[in-house]
Structure formats: C-alpha cells, structure tokens
Amino acid sequence: ELKVEQNPLFLSMQEGKNYTIYCNYSTTSDRLYWYRQDPGKSLESLFVLLSNGAVKQEGRLMASLDTKARLSTLHITAAVHDLSATYFCAVTGGSNYKLTFGKGTLLTVNP
C-alpha cells in the first residue's frame, strides 16, 4: 500500500523567513504533485514533478523531486502572509489512475 507522509503537519513562520516542507512516499512513483488549499476552498494545482532531479519554481515556492530517496521538498523563500494555506503533496502509485495524498501541511505566515 502506498503511503505518503508530509512533515511538518503544522508550520507557523514569520514573514521573510525561509522554510521547507517534506513529502516522503513509500513506493516507486514517477510523478509527484503539489497542491494548495485555502481555508474553505478547493485544491489548486501548484507543480507536477515528472522525473528524478526535477525542479520547478513559481514565485516564492520551489519544488524538487528525488525519486531515489522517494522524497519531494517544497521550499518557501521569504514567506509572505499570502502564502498561508494548506499544502498537499500527492503521488501516483501502482495504479497511475489514482493519486494518494499526504495529510497536508497547514502553513501560517505571521507578520
């Protein structure tokens, strides 16, 4: 059974600081997805990482994938309040039709 673990689950940080969210998964996968969810809203796609060593950046967020370590990171640079949200990673496992989601990381950026 594919397991996806995120840590930390809760992250409170100050504006201007840097931090990293980690996503570990238990079986081989060739695609990893990051989503953002604002409170009471739906999920929005941030990144799709397709291969080992893939790196994608959008604004203050940068995601990377190490398929050998079964690890993806979401790095936040110089956080701003607008980044406050819950971030999910998701992985395709044995069946490529399905995604398995981590429990999410609730990020709060304080002034």
Next chain:
Amino acid sequence: NAGVTQTPKFRILKIGQSMTLQCTQDMNHNYMYWYRQDPGMGLKLIYYSVGAGITDKGEVPNGYNVSRSTTEDFPLRLELAAPSQTSVYFCASSRGLAGGRQETQYFGPGTRLLVL
C-alpha cells in the same frame, strides 16, 4: 471554460436519507474522481472513472455509488446517509496520458454535507 462544477454547495441530510452529488466538467477529461476530505485527514478517494461506462472503487467506497454515462458527468450517490458521511466532497478530473498516466487533477469547489 467553467472547469469542474459541483452541486449543491451545501446540504443537510437526515440519517437514512439519500441524495446525489452532481459533478460536471467541460474540459473533455477522460479521468474523473470523487474524494472526501475530513479535517486533518487529507483526501480519501471514494470512486474514480477512466472513461464513460468505466468506474472503479477507491479507498473508501462503502455507502456510495457512481455512474458515468457521459464524459462530462460523474454523479455520486449516497444511499442511506449516516453521520460518518458528514464531510466535504470534492470532484476532480484530469486528462489521461499514454500508459495510464495523467496530467494534474482539477478540482471542483466542493460540496459540504452534514448528516444529522
């Protein structure tokens, strides 16, 4: 494009009642999904479909049924509602690629269901 739309946005059901959650996408995606989201638990897959007429169970299918008669629509049926089905339900769709892979999933706005 409206993307993925869901109705209703919110519903209160009494125990034992039934209802259908509607989901429609206008992106011509072949893959469609139903998830439920409970606080602190991430998303759990209920059912999915890889094309019209093809559906399969996900992680938590008990108490639910689906059908997919068209590419656009993927309704979720709750029979005999129970308090454990109180949750937020999200429908999603994606474009399938060769080898069963898929592009990213696009999510609808969600349906909040309360069973009392």
